Amino acid sequence: MTNTLMIEKAKTSKIKDVDFDNLSFGSIYTDHMLVCDYKDGEWKAPKIVPYQPLTLDPSAKIFHYGQSIFEGMKAYKDDEDNVWLFRPLENFKRLNKSAKRIAIPELPEEFFMEGLTTLLQIEKDWIPKNPGSSLYIRPFILASGTGFHASPADEYKFIIACAPSGAYFSGKVKVLIEQNYSRAANGGVGYAKAGGNYAGQFYPTQLAIEKGYNQVIWTDDNEHEYIEEAGAMNIFVRINDTLITGPTSDRILDGITRKSILDIAKDEGIATEVRKISVTEVVEAAKAGTLKEMFGAGTAAVVSPIASFGYKDNDYDLPDLADSYASRLKKRITDIQYNRAEDKFGWRFKVQ
Amino acid sequence: MTNTLMIEKAKTSKIKDVDFDNLSFGSIYTDHMLVCDYKDGEWKAPKIVPYQPLTLDPSAKIFHYGQSIFEGMKAYKDDEDNVWLFRPLENFKRLNKSAKRIAIPELPEEFFMEGLTTLLQIEKDWIPKNPGSSLYIRPFILASGTGFHASPADEYKFIIACAPSGAYFSGKVKVLIEQNYSRAANGGVGYAKAGGNYAGQFYPTQLAIEKGYNQVIWTDDNEHEYIEEAGAMNIFVRINDTLITGPTSDRILDGITRKSILDIAKDEGIATEVRKISVTEVVEAAKAGTLKEMFGAGTAAVVSPIASFGYKDNDYDLPDLADSYASRLKKRITDIQYNRAEDKFGWRFKVQ
Numbered sequence: 001m002t003n004t005l006m007i008e009k010a011k012t013s014k015i016k017d018v019d020f021d022n023l024s025f026g027s028i029y030t031d032h033m034l035v036c037d038y039k040d041g042e043w044k045a046p047k048i049v050p051y052q053p054l055t056l057d058p059s060a061k062i063f064h065y066g067q068s069i070f071e072g073m074k075a076y077k078d079d080e081d082n083v084w085l086f087r088p089l090e091n092f093k094r095l096n097k098s099a100k101r102i103a104i105p106e107l108p109e110e111f112f113m114e115g116l117t118t119l120l121q122i123e124k125d126w127i128p129k130n131p132g133s134s135l136y137i138r139p140f141i142l143a144s145g146t147g148f149h150a151s152p153a154d155e156y157k158f159i160i161a162c163a164p165s166g167a168y169f170s171g172k173v174k175v176l177i178e179q180n181y182s183r184a185a186n187g188g189v190g191y192a193k194a195g196g197n198y199a200g201q202f203y204p205t206q207l208a209i210e211k212g213y214n215q216v217i218w219t220d221d222n223e224h225e226y227i228e229e230a231g232a233m234n235i236f237v238r239i240n241d242t243l244i245t246g247p248t249s250d251r252i253l254d255g256i257t258r259k260s261i262l263d264i265a266k267d268e269g270i271a272t273e274v275r276k277i278s279v280t281e282v283v284e285a286a287k288a289g290t291l292k293e294m295f296g297a298g299t300a301a302v303v304s305p306i307a308s309f310g311y312k313d314n315d316y317d318l319p320d321l322a323d324s325y326a327s328r329l330k331k332r333i334t335d336i337q338y339n340r341a342e343d344k345f346g347w348r349f350k351v352q
Numbered sequence: 353m354t355n356t357l358m359i360e361k362a363k364t365s366k367i368k369d370v371d372f373d374n375l376s377f378g379s380i381y382t383d384h385m386l387v388c389d390y391k392d393g394e395w396k397a398p399k400i401v402p403y404q405p406l407t408l409d410p411s412a413k414i415f416h417y418g419q420s421i422f423e424g425m426k427a428y429k430d431d432e433d434n435v436w437l438f439r440p441l442e443n444f445k446r447l448n449k450s451a452k453r454i455a456i457p458e459l460p461e462e463f464f465m466e467g468l469t470t471l472l473q474i475e476k477d478w479i480p481k482n483p484g485s486s487l488y489i490r491p492f493i494l495a496s497g498t499g500f501h502a503s504p505a506d507e508y509k510f511i512i513a514c515a516p517s518g519a520y521f522s523g524k525v526k527v528l529i530e531q532n533y534s535r536a537a538n539g540g541v542g543y544a545k546a547g548g549n550y551a552g553q554f555y556p557t558q559l560a561i562e563k564g565y566n567q568v569i570w571t572d573d574n575e576h577e578y579i580e581e582a583g584a585m586n587i588f589v590r591i592n593d594t595l596i597t598g599p600t601s602d603r604i605l606d607g608i609t610r611k612s613i614l615d616i617a618k619d620e621g622i623a624t625e626v627r628k629i630s631v632t633e634v635v636e637a638a639k640a641g642t643l644k645e646m647f648g649a650g651t652a653a654v655v656s657p658i659a660s661f662g663y664k665d666n667d668y669d670l671p672d673l674a675d676s677y678a679s680r681l682k683k684r685i686t687d688i689q690y691n692r693a694e695d696k697f698g699w700r701f702k703v704q
Binding site: 025026027029033051052054055056057058059060062063064065066067068070072100101102103136138140142143146147148149150151152159161163165168178180181182183184185186187188189194195196197198199200201202204205221222224231232235254 | 364376377379381385403404405406407408409410411415416417418419420422424452453454455476488490492494495498499500501502503504511513516517520533535536537538539540541546547548549550551552553554555557558573574576583584600
């Protein structure tokens with residue numbers, strides 16, 4: 001594929017305007033992007049072009065029927081300026097799993113992997129080295145085919161854009177265990193990184209923010225009794241010394257950080273359980289003092305400790321532990337990601 | 353508002369290229385569209401401009417988080433070339449109901465109504481007069497604000513585009529009562545005309561089409577035992593001489609055609625019930641010969657008779673009645689829409 005990947009370089013770079021010491025999350029973009037069109041029944045060869053607006057017909061199905069999916073990844077730079085990805089094939093596989101559920105044609109692996117690594121080589125200088133910073137990578141597919149008929153589009157665009165980014169959350173996180181609204185249905189699209197899953201969370205999250213929380217923890221739509229995920233993160237709970245997370249399902253995203261944290265925890269000798277977690281169990285453990293930690297895990301959020309949770313008009317504070325599982329696990333995973341420690345799992349992927 | 357509605361006319365018209373005798377549904381567009389931008393915390397004055405592509409940053413939230421909503425309406429032309437809408441304020445109210453749930457700022461009524469009627473006056477020649485044809489109108493709002501952070505956008509575009517259209521379904525419809533996949537969660541966004549609700553239906557609908565059906569009838573996500581809606585239509589069932597449809601809920605769209613059909617049926621002296629319909633009840637009625645009719649109702653589909661339904665590997669045919677409720681109700685509602693009969697309900701709205 002190398003000889004078919006066309007590259008059109010930007011005439012000037014915006015990099016000098018960027019304050020790398022004060023990066024927000026996902027709000028400034030690098031000089032180039034990868035674009036790959038699906039047309040006439042096939043994915044055409046990808047191109048790298050200057051970062052530029054998209055021009056789409058007002059009847060493009062993305063605007064009407066939410067036919068879009070995405071992935072979130074990060075590129076990390078080590079002290080020798082080597083560039084690393086973390087389990088990129090897992091993102092590729094999940095992109096195609098999402099594609100299938102949203103009736104988007106699956107993408108060839110080489111278009112994704114070679115497009116991504118070539119783009120990162122070109123944008124190497126944009127990868128921040130400050131602690132906690134990284135280059136956030138957003139691969140996404142949108143329906144560009146047209147028509148006011150509720151059916152899959154016949155044309156799509158696969159794009160990779162990159163944003164040098166700081167932390168997703170600043171400080172500890174206050175969450176609300178949701179008792180009215182829901183994120184996903186059994187037999188629905190909750191396990192896919194589909195656009196519509198996110199828009200549906202905004203309003204209930206706004207209501208939670210107005211009450212002083214940062215994020216909602218979603219529960220099952222039938223009884224609101226089982227903890228699912230937090231929209232941008234999977235949720236881990238530590239009761240006594242056991243680390244517990246819910247099983248993945250058709251309602252819950254199969255998080256790459258989630259499964260990596262489980263493997264690292266086992267390697268650390270931490271007792272882990274993957275099983276349904278009831279809200280009652282968490283509240284009882286909080287009251288009994290056996291609920292030691294809760295944290296979220298995701299590519300954007302990395303490992304985000306939860307300071308307190310709200311449930312039915314009560315707030316429950318979590319203890320502030322000196323040597324928490326969250327801090328140990330965050331150090332282990334980021335040390336692997338930034339090439340500061342041995343990678344016994346074979347997760348690191350060198351961009352070259 | 354009249355003096356603030358800017359109009360930029362198209363230099364040439366595409367109308368001569370259109371074969372009005374062979375219109376498909378929603379695939380060709382008129383010469384103009386209405387565009388209204390939300391920026392700096394307010395909806396700016398709408399403009400009518402030549403129909404043209406939209407230019408959006410690759411990081412616009414519509415591409416990533418499915419933040420979009422829409423409406424479906426039709427304009428009808430009578431024998432004297434008067435132009436009519438059907439209950440347009442109901443569409444406006446529902447648009448804002450959807451907006452609230454998807455965290456999109458609500459739109460002022462006068463921007464919607466005056467924008468719509470002015471656009472229709474300009475596009476009057478595009479409204480087909482052939483039987484079964486109409487000008488399909490698509491008001492929609494998309495998130496144009498940017499950022500790879502899963503939160504509501506700060507900028508939006510409200511657009512109205514129009515497509516002269518023929519029938520949505522050709523002929524009778526075969527449906528599959530879905531037993532694996534789901535459309536909506538309790539506490540979710542099923543009642544909103546949100547983009548993501550449609551993308552999630554495409555794959556299960558494709559599977560149904562491969563088995564020889566045209567459309568899926570969705571059931572509740574918990575037991576798959578209660579009939580909800582058909583994605584582009586609400587569902588009516590006639591058992592003996594009673595016409596039954598499910599209650600609206602947070603999972604089911606509050607269809608304007610649905611509630612109009614209920615009012616017309618009562619006016620016709622037909623016994624109606626609005627209550628949960630179990631799949632078991634429908635299958636038993638089909639076996640007993642008491643299931644006389646099933647039909648879908650929606651703006652695009654109007655009243656679409658269902659010829660048969662599939663359930664758990666069995667197909668059940670519906671009788672072909674000479675004087676069906678579906679045909680009587682379709683005639684009553686389209687006679688009102690096309691100004692061929694008295695409008696005792698006050699639903700017709702003259703565009704002038």
